[in-house]
Amino acid sequence: MKGMNNSLLEINLSKQEVNDLPLSDEILNDYIGGRGLGVKLFTDRIAPQVDALSPENVMIFTTGPFGGTSIPTNGRFSLVTKSPLTHGIFYSNSGGFFAPVMKKCGFDGILIEGTLKQPGYILINGDEGATIKDASSIWGLDTEQTLRKLKEVEGDKIHVLSIGPAGENLVKIAAIMNDADRAFGRGGVGAVMGSKKLKAIVVKGGSKKTEVNDPELLKKFVKVAMDKIKVVPITRISLPKMGTAALVNVINTLGMLPINNFQKGYDERAAQVSGEAIEKQILQKDEGCFACPIRCGRMTKAGDMEGKGPEYESVWALGPNLGIYDLITVTQANYLCNKLGIDTISCGGSIACGMELQEKGLLKDNDLKFGNAAILKELVKKIAEKEGIGAELSEGSAYLAKKYGTPDSAIHVKGLELPAYDPRGAVGHALGYATSTRGGCHLTGYLASLEIFAAPKKIDRFTIAGKPDLLALKQNQKATEDSLVICAFAGWALGLDYYARLLRAITGIEYDVMELTKIGERIYTLERLFNLREGIGKEADTLPPRFLNEPLKEGFSKDNVVPLQKMLDQYYYVRGWDENGVPKPDKIKQLGIEFS
Amino acid sequence: MVVDKSIFDIFDMVGKHLVRQGLNTSHSGNISIRSGGKIIIKRRTGMLGNLKPEDLVETSLEEEDSGSLIASTELGVHRAIYLQTDAMAVIHAHVPYCVALSLIEDEITCIDAEGFALYKKIPIIDVEIPAGAYYTSIEVPKVLKNYPFVVVRGHGIFAKGMTLEDALQYVTGAEQSAHIRYLTLLTEKPLKRDFSKEKDFSSW
Numbered sequence: 001m002k003g004m005n006n007s008l009l010e011i012n013l014s015k016q017e018v019n020d021l022p023l024s025d026e027i028l029n030d031y032i033g034g035r036g037l038g039v040k041l042f043t044d045r046i047a048p049q050v051d052a053l054s055p056e057n058v059m060i061f062t063t064g065p066f067g068g069t070s071i072p073t074n075g076r077f078s079l080v081t082k083s084p085l086t087h088g089i090f091y092s093n094s095g096g097f098f099a100p101v102m103k104k105c106g107f108d109g110i111l112i113e114g115t116l117k118q119p120g121y122i123l124i125n126g127d128e129g130a131t132i133k134d135a136s137s138i139w140g141l142d143t144e145q146t147l148r149k150l151k152e153v154e155g156d157k158i159h160v161l162s163i164g165p166a167g168e169n170l171v172k173i174a175a176i177m178n179d180a181d182r183a184f185g186r187g188g189v190g191a192v193m194g195s196k197k198l199k200a201i202v203v204k205g206g207s208k209k210t211e212v213n214d215p216e217l218l219k220k221f222v223k224v225a226m227d228k229i230k231v232v233p234i235t236r237i238s239l240p241k242m243g244t245a246a247l248v249n250v251i252n253t254l255g256m257l258p259i260n261n262f263q264k265g266y267d268e269r270a271a272q273v274s275g276e277a278i279e280k281q282i283l284q285k286d287e288g289c290f291a292c293p294i295r296c297g298r299m300t301k302a303g304d305m306e307g308k309g310p311e312y313e314s315v316w317a318l319g320p321n322l323g324i325y326d327l328i329t330v331t332q333a334n335y336l337c338n339k340l341g342i343d344t345i346s347c348g349g350s351i352a353c354g355m356e357l358q359e360k361g362l363l364k365d366n367d368l369k370f371g372n373a374a375i376l377k378e379l380v381k382k383i384a385e386k387e388g389i390g391a392e393l394s395e396g397s398a399y400l401a402k403k404y405g406t407p408d409s410a411i412h413v414k415g416l417e418l419p420a421y422d423p424r425g426a427v428g429h430a431l432g433y434a435t436s437t438r439g440g441c442h443l444t445g446y447l448a449s450l451e452i453f454a455a456p457k458k459i460d461r462f463t464i465a466g467k468p469d470l471l472a473l474k475q476n477q478k479a480t481e482d483s484l485v486i487c488a489f490a491g492w493a494l495g496l497d498y499y500a501r502l503l504r505a506i507t508g509i510e511y512d513v514m515e516l517t518k519i520g521e522r523i524y525t526l527e528r529l530f531n532l533r534e535g536i537g538k539e540a541d542t543l544p545p546r547f548l549n550e551p552l553k554e555g556f557s558k559d560n561v562v563p564l565q566k567m568l569d570q571y572y573y574v575r576g577w578d579e580n581g582v583p584k585p586d587k588i589k590q591l592g593i594e595f596s
Numbered sequence: 597m598v599v600d601k602s603i604f605d606i607f608d609m610v611g612k613h614l615v616r617q618g619l620n621t622s623h624s625g626n627i628s629i630r631s632g633g634k635i636i637i638k639r640r641t642g643m644l645g646n647l648k649p650e651d652l653v654e655t656s657l658e659e660e661d662s663g664s665l666i667a668s669t670e671l672g673v674h675r676a677i678y679l680q681t682d683a684m685a686v687i688h689a690h691v692p693y694c695v696a697l698s699l700i701e702d703e704i705t706c707i708d709a710e711g712f713a714l715y716k717k718i719p720i721i722d723v724e725i726p727a728g729a730y731y732t733s734i735e736v737p738k739v740l741k742n743y744p745f746v747v748v749r750g751h752g753i754f755a756k757g758m759t760l761e762d763a764l765q766y767v768t769g770a771e772q773s774a775h776i777r778y779l780t781l782l783t784e785k786p787l788k789r790d791f792s793k794e795k796d797f798s799s800w
Binding site for chain 1: 599600602603629630631632633680681682684713741742743744757758759761762765795796797799800
């Protein structure tokens with residue numbers, strides 16, 4: 001298929017074998033690339049009930065047909081693997097500059113299985129292919145040190161995926177860092193890489209160009225897309241000026257900024273860690289990924305430390321959700337998470353859970369209490385090293401709360417800690433949390449775009465009418481976007497109607513919105529089938545009890561709980577699943593899925 | 597079946613808007629949403645400008661059922677649109693300026709800045725028998741796969757949206773662009789600035 005190399009790098013670490021894996025047009029037509037391609041290859045290859053931290057787990061990094069072209073925000077790529085945190089299929093997405101270089105090296109992705117005997121790293125060296133190299137000198141280093149060291153060895157013009165001490169120590173909330181300051185953040189994917197004793201993947205060089213069927217048509221459509229990005233306020237002003245943390249004040253005003261482990265939805269002190277505060281107090285400059293006109297990244301300086309971020313989710317997770325409003329401390333904790341390779345959302349969620357347990361008198365640790373900023377950075381280090389209370393926090397909130405006898409104190413879905421929108425303030429978004437195939441994720445369907453940001457239109461955030469239908473549609477379409485691959489933030493301005501035309505210009509194949517949506521449905525359904533095989537079904541499509549039974553007491557989202565069951569029944573019906581959330585045989589057949 | 601008040605309220609608001617703005621006559625036009633895997637649509641002969649809760653009918657997305665008996669005559673078009681596109685809401689209106697231009701043009705070019713930026717162009721299709729569902733149910737969804745709206749020559753507009761309000765914006769926006777184009781055509785004077793000439797959307 002034009003737009004793709006039709007080739008994947010296949011690496012078996014146990015056997016130290018490196019091969020080219022040809023990709024057929026058939027698989028690319030049915031799953032495109034990115035998340036879809038990863039999900040298809042992953043589910044074809046992995047055996048049932050594989051331990052996520054065993055050699056049998058597979059990691060698949062993939063880019064898509066948009067990658068390496070002039071389409072805005074195309075520098076992203078996907079990772080699909082099995083999560084040690086959720087025990088289900090997990091897809092993650094990252095930006096930066098790695099993916100376009102990987103594609104220039106002639107590969108649409110990298111499939112990794114097995115385990116090294118000694119720590120190593122993979123070098124993909126231009127058109128020369130890949131080798132596995134010794135990493136004993138960088139094992140134990142943080143991600144910034146690793147990047148510096150690898151540049152000394154492999155040259156400055158490299159891009160690096162790496163794990164920090166958290167991944168090496170198999171911390172269940174460990175991330176894979178991308179050039180040390182972007183991330184495949186969620187689901188403990190860093191631990192999967194650590195279990196393979198794989199410290200890093202390095203790419204450099206390459207001369208392959210992405211083949212485009214009609215360059216002139218693509219140029220026309222890209223111009224239209226760029227013009228739209230330049231006129232939509234969120235992509236033109238908000239994200240470039242304040243980054244994603246622009247959301248802090250918006251969400252707090254709506255009474256759905258989770259405070260103290262989702263016990264409240266509003267705190268006026270949140271302004272101290274808002275996008276405006278970041279811009280005034282710590283911002284050095286903005287920064288963007290490959291081919292990105294939006295540039296939401298923040299290069300910042302906090303006290304004696306410098307780095308990237310914090311993003312909205314990070315500033316909330318390490319700030320208001322812990323009762324902490326000291327921007328410098330929160331930002332430094334964020335830097336530490338990046339250096340040590342830890343998911344900021346799950347890190348904050350696990351600590352918040354611990355603080356609630358302490359508040360309830362169940363966890364005897366006098367320092368672990370809401371608002372205690374003094375312990376935050378030390379806690380992050382302890383999590384990475386699995387030291388003291390950090391060892392328990394490193395397993396995630398579901399483990400922690402269960403251990404102390406109050407599972408309801410863990411704010412998670414399917415083991416993955418929830419992000420920064422209280423579901424009681426947007427019921428469609430809440431259904432998205434409950435039904436996401438990867439667990440407590442806000443990006444899977446992101447109905448918040450309509451319920452909160454009125455993009456493209458405002459819908460009532462408390463009514464359930466039409467929400468299951470709309471969520472299923474958006475989940476399917478997001479799966480397609482993740483397969484093209486394009487940044488979610490481009491979606492504030494563009495949509496599948498634009499992407500269908502762009503894909504047509506690249507491939508020469510006539511696509512329409514509905515056909516792309518069906519591809520997304522195929523991907524989403526296959527993810528569901530995998531999870532069902534692993535024992536993750538209807539009982540996991542739920543929310544922590546406080547969202548179903550306990551209304552918030554103040555703010556603009558008060559007196560509301562999530563009417564989940566009614567929406568869930570409709571959601572299954574809309575999707576063509578039975579009352580137990582199992583896709584019906586005719587739906588599986590209609591989508592052309594083969595999986596057992 | 598009586599639908600939730602929140603659903604009725606949005607139908608009521610959109611219905612009143614369509615009639616008061618002269619986009620439908622007292623008894624013409626129909627609107628629907630997709631909800632819970634079904635369609636909620638205005639019943640036949642219900643007045644869009646004076647809807648009652650019992651004027652809304654819930655019916656199957658895929659097959660004939662008892663709701664079909666009393667649903668809008670154009671139910672078949674709505675069904676076909678939902679099954680073949682990503683529509684979550686559909687509006688059919690007899691917008692006069694779009695209809696007038698459809699009788700003299702093959703495509704309505706948006707010459708105004710707003711219309712050009714938001715809609716680019718308004719496609720027109722010919723249907724053998726425009727009124728009633730049969731022919732339009734075949735032709736309209738084909739266009740709505742890639743455009744938010746389409747004008748059936750001499751008949752009216754079909755617009756889709758994520759919500760009824762979204763579809764309403766497409767209907768009113770298309771009509772405004774058509775109105776502006778119509779007024780400039782009346783003057784028979786050359787345009788000082790024609791936004792449609794500033795970019796090539798022939799392949800869009």
